[in-house]
Amino acid sequence: MKYKDIFEQAFSDIYTRFPLSDTGTICENVTKRSSQLHTRKNICRFSSDIKDNPTVQKHNKSFYKTVSVIAVMSLVLGAFVGIYYFSPHKNGGIDITSPGYAQKQAEIEESKKLDEHQITDEERSESGTTEVGLTAEFDNINVKVSWYKFDGTDLIIKYSVTFYSEIPDDLSTLPRPTGNTISYPDNREAEQIPSFEKHDIAYRDGNTFYMYSKISPVTKPLETYDVAIDNRRIDGESSPYLFTAIANIPENKQPIETALDKYITLPEKAAPFEGITMHLTKLTLKSDHVIFWFDEIADNGNTTIITALAGEQCEQVIMNDGRQLVFDGGYSGSNTYYSCNLTESNTIDPRDVSEVYLFGEPVYLKSIPKNDASAKYDESNGNSDDIIYIDTTPYGKVRLDTLSLSPYMLELTFTPADNDDPTGGGIVRTQDLSIKLYYHDGSISSISDMPHSFGEEIFADGRRKRTITYDLSDNRVAPQYVGYITINGVPIEISEAGSYDTKEYRGSSAEAVAESGAPFPSAIDAQNIGSSVYEGGLVGTVIDKSITPSENWISLPPENEESIANP
Amino acid sequence: MTANELERYVDLYKQSVCATAMCIVKNISDADDVTQEVFLRLYTYEGNFASDEHVKAWLLRCTVNRSRDILRSHWYKFSQPLSAAEKISHTDRTDDMLPLVMKLSRKSRFAMYLHYYEGYSVSEIAAMSGLSESAIKSRLARGREQLRRLLNNERIDDDEV
Numbered sequence: 001m002k003y004k005d006i007f008e009q010a011f012s013d014i015y016t017r018f019p020l021s022d023t024g025t026i027c028e029n030v031t032k033r034s035s036q037l038h039t040r041k042n043i044c045r046f047s048s049d050i051k052d053n054p055t056v057q058k059h060n061k062s063f064y065k066t067v068s069v070i071a072v073m074s075l076v077l078g079a080f081v082g083i084y085y086f087s088p089h090k091n092g093g094i095d096i097t098s099p100g101y102a103q104k105q106a107e108i109e110e111s112k113k114l115d116e117h118q119i120t121d122e123e124r125s126e127s128g129t130t131e132v133g134l135t136a137e138f139d140n141i142n143v144k145v146s147w148y149k150f151d152g153t154d155l156i157i158k159y160s161v162t163f164y165s166e167i168p169d170d171l172s173t174l175p176r177p178t179g180n181t182i183s184y185p186d187n188r189e190a191e192q193i194p195s196f197e198k199h200d201i202a203y204r205d206g207n208t209f210y211m212y213s214k215i216s217p218v219t220k221p222l223e224t225y226d227v228a229i230d231n232r233r234i235d236g237e238s239s240p241y242l243f244t245a246i247a248n249i250p251e252n253k254q255p256i257e258t259a260l261d262k263y264i265t266l267p268e269k270a271a272p273f274e275g276i277t278m279h280l281t282k283l284t285l286k287s288d289h290v291i292f293w294f295d296e297i298a299d300n301g302n303t304t305i306i307t308a309l310a311g312e313q314c315e316q317v318i319m320n321d322g323r324q325l326v327f328d329g330g331y332s333g334s335n336t337y338y339s340c341n342l343t344e345s346n347t348i349d350p351r352d353v354s355e356v357y358l359f360g361e362p363v364y365l366k367s368i369p370k371n372d373a374s375a376k377y378d379e380s381n382g383n384s385d386d387i388i389y390i391d392t393t394p395y396g397k398v399r400l401d402t403l404s405l406s407p408y409m410l411e412l413t414f415t416p417a418d419n420d421d422p423t424g425g426g427i428v429r430t431q432d433l434s435i436k437l438y439y440h441d442g443s444i445s446s447i448s449d450m451p452h453s454f455g456e457e458i459f460a461d462g463r464r465k466r467t468i469t470y471d472l473s474d475n476r477v478a479p480q481y482v483g484y485i486t487i488n489g490v491p492i493e494i495s496e497a498g499s500y501d502t503k504e505y506r507g508s509s510a511e512a513v514a515e516s517g518a519p520f521p522s523a524i525d526a527q528n529i530g531s532s533v534y535e536g537g538l539v540g541t542v543i544d545k546s547i548t549p550s551e552n553w554i555s556l557p558p559e560n561e562e563s564i565a566n567p
Numbered sequence: 568m569t570a571n572e573l574e575r576y577v578d579l580y581k582q583s584v585c586a587t588a589m590c591i592v593k594n595i596s597d598a599d600d601v602t603q604e605v606f607l608r609l610y611t612y613e614g615n616f617a618s619d620e621h622v623k624a625w626l627l628r629c630t631v632n633r634s635r636d637i638l639r640s641h642w643y644k645f646s647q648p649l650s651a652a653e654k655i656s657h658t659d660r661t662d663d664m665l666p667l668v669m670k671l672s673r674k675s676r677f678a679m680y681l682h683y684y685e686g687y688s689v690s691e692i693a694a695m696s697g698l699s700e701s702a703i704k705s706r707l708a709r710g711r712e713q714l715r716r717l718l719n720n721e722r723i724d725d726d727e728v
Contacts, residue, residue: 006667014585014589029603030606031610034607034610
């Protein structure tokens with residue numbers, strides 16, 4: 001057998017002997033694998049025919065989208081990580097996790113122990129301040145005053161303390177402002193320079209402390225305060241005068257000065273200087289004291305004035321609301337002035353002072369503009385020129401005998417209108433009265449509803465005098481501002497009664513009775529009206545001239561006397 | 568290449584390709600895989616062929632290379648051979664020469680198949696396999712000797728295979 005025959009016999013029928021793939025299977029698998037191979041090849045090389053292959057396009061779009069999303073997310077995540085690791089933890093821009101922050105906070109807390117007094121934010125406000133910008137240099141410290149705020153009573157200074165070397169452990173030794181000299185508006189000599197009592201560290205910036213210091217309270221208003229810097233607690237030295245703080249006194253504390261030309265003769269209570277006449281030239285009204293200015297009187301020496309006036313309660317200051325001031329804050333003076341001081345809690349607005357008296361002599365009467373159009377009394381309303389009748393229908397007319405108005409009460413007395421029939425005529429009842437006060441400024445107030453009391457006096461002939469008293473203590477009025485009063489529509493212009501706080505009306509018969517010398521029950525001398533009303537009581541009672549003492553009067557002894565007479 | 572051309576070439580040369588692969592890989596399944604792989608490369612080949620013989624030569628050369636790739640593959644070296652080769656070596660047919668041929672050495676079997684079955688000359692086999700003509704002649708001579716001894720029922724040493 002030839003070699004060729006052996007191999008032909010061995011391999012000629014392998015496709016029939018063994019399960020090999022036939023032609024169709026081979027072609028199918030080849031074409032299928034070919035397409036797959038083509039796709040993979042394009043994906044890998046991103047060939048130029050990608051646009052023509054939707055499968056590849058879709059696959060690549062998804063691929064690009066996935067890559068883009070991953071890239072963006074990585075950037076965002078990286079940004080957050082960067083912020084977390086490289087930016088400080090926010091607390092007002094301060095890294096609260098840093099050791100320096102904790103140390104700084106501790107220093108600030110410690111600095112707050114400088115003084116227990118805390119200056120309020122309102123006091124720290126820079127409104128109403130005066131810029132300074134002056135510095136005081138020490139060996140290792142620079143003190144710069146930024147501004148001050150001074151209303152004559154409270155002085156607040158803001159300043160900074162900068163250390164050129166190490167900062168002392170005890171911050172309470174920081175330099176502070178101190179007083180050098182002061183001045184009062186009345187040229188008083190200072191017994192003691194008020195010192196700064198409150199010191200507060202506002203904040204700290206490195207070696208610089210920003211501070212406030214305050215004088216509180218200054219009991220007596222100052223005009224100027226010379227400020228120095230006290231550094232004695234650190235290196236034993238103090239700066240000289242640095243600057244002068246000038247008070248910016250608010251309007252309600254600004255003094256009112258009135259030029260006067262009045263001669264006052266000292267009364268007996270000023271003994272042993274009674275009879276001396278002093279020339280009063282000026283009056284100064286301050287928020288806490290009143291100053292009387294005099295010409296220097298050589299004959300009586302420098303101490304005469306204060307010796308004669310102090311402690312005599314010779315001065316009277318009346319406010320617009322009728323309040324009389326009490327001066328118990330002491331007195332001061334020289335040969336040219338006399339100052340009476342209010343207490344610390346009794347400061348006033350000088351603009352509210354209406355009247356000032358010295359030994360009963362008016363030295364200051366505030367002029368009040370009057371409403372002339374409504375202040376006139378129409379005398380024609382009365383049956384006569386001097387008598388005022390009030391119609392109390394249906395009970396007839398009554399006659400107004402007296403009217404007294406003080407800051408605390410209004411007292412009215414009425415008698416029957418018909419003198420010929422003293423038992424007849426009308427009677428008055430409080431519920432039938434309508435009383436209004438008309439002020440100079442045009443305002444009106446009704447007092448008919450005020451608490452009141454009622455009294456009646458019956459004379460021997462049967463006449464009755466009724467007294468109605470309205471209590472105005474809860475709503476005091478200033479009589480000097482009242483133009484007129486109306487009673488049931490009848491206007492009554494009342495005149496000054498010689499007292500600072502009383503106005504009164506007297507029936508026309510009053511003076512006639514007084515002139516007649518007849519007994520005048522309960523009559524009060526007009527000269528004493530002022531002092532009487534000053535006590536807050538009734539100022540005057542006038543009995544009609546027709547009511548004269550006679551045998552018809554029944555003199556009733558006191559009950560105790562009667563009981564003694566007829567046990 | 569079109570599908571029709573592929574089908575024609577497959578029909579013409581699948582026998583030669585598969586037998587050649589079988590001579591090298593000595594495994595029916597691997598030979599079938601090599602056959603499909605070779606025709607896949609033909610299908611995707613973008614070059615031009617001068618004639619059908621050129622195509623056959625290209626296929627056999629590609630089959631040799633692909634079969635050698637399998638023999639060199641990691642998977643082939645460490646996997647247990649299937650029993651297909653055993654079946655080839657042991658058939659029920661008394662006149663079956665395939666088992667006898669498979670007992671030849673791989674180098675001689677391949678050279679003798681191309682020379683005696685496919686009709687290629689020594690120089691063509693040398694060009695196809697990348698070996699020298701003397702090496703082909705030597706392998707042919709060795710193969711003939713082995714085959715003669717097998718036909719005389721003489722045992723062939725393993726080192727000869």
